[in-house]
Amino acid sequence: MSLLTKTMMSEKSGSQDLLLCRECGGRCCQGSPGIWVDPERFFTLFFSGQHLTLEQLRERLPELGLVLWEKTGVPIPAPGSLVNGCAFLGIEGCRFAVSERPCQCLALVPKQETLNQQQGCLCQIPEEFSREVARQRWQDYWQTV
Numbered sequence: 001m002s003l004l005t006k007t008m009m010s011e012k013s014g015s016q017d018l019l020l021c022r023e024c025g026g027r028c029c030q031g032s033p034g035i036w037v038d039p040e041r042f043f044t045l046f047f048s049g050q051h052l053t054l055e056q057l058r059e060r061l062p063e064l065g066l067v068l069w070e071k072t073g074v075p076i077p078a079p080g081s082l083v084n085g086c087a088f089l090g091i092e093g094c095r096f097a098v099s100e101r102p103c104q105c106l107a108l109v110p111k112q113e114t115l116n117q118q119q120g121c122l123c124q125i126p127e128e129f130s131r132e133v134a135r136q137r138w139q140d141y142w143q144t145v
């Protein structure tokens with residue numbers, strides 16, 4: 001990957017973050033993609049604010065290259081995955097516009113510790129963007145449609 005994940009991930013990154021991500025080369029994107037934690041944001045971005053049912057969303061996601069993660073028991077939309085990481089990771093970085101990227105991708109906080117080891121990502125997702133919070137928010141959403 002030639003462009004750095006944090007460049008792809010956040011316009012509000014500080015220069016130190018950008019340097020870290022440039023050096024890293026995007027291990028986060030090469031692992032598991034981030035997810036959209038906030039249902040309102042997700043439907044605003046991809047469906048003009050229209051609230052879809054689960055069945056409707058299942059039908060529409062493939063055309064967007066997205067999938068539903070259901071391991072937690074609550075369906076949560078995410079980018080598709082390939083063997084080498086996120087399906088939206090291209091040569092120039094993330095193929096989503098910054099404003100469209102999954103909440104977790106935008107929230108990830110780069111950590112020097114990631115660079116201090118040979119592989120893997122030790123960068124941190126703030127608690128409000130955790131998978132558990134996402135699970136709760138999507139569970140609440142699915143109960144309203």
Ligand code: SF4
Nearest residue numbers: 005021024026028123
């Ligand atoms: S793994 Fe961490 S340091 Fe590397 S690109 Fe992603 S956020 Fe930046």
Ligand code: SF4
Nearest residue numbers: 029033086089094105
């Ligand atoms: S959506 Fe973009 S920023 Fe998020 S994991 Fe995929 S390539 Fe990386």
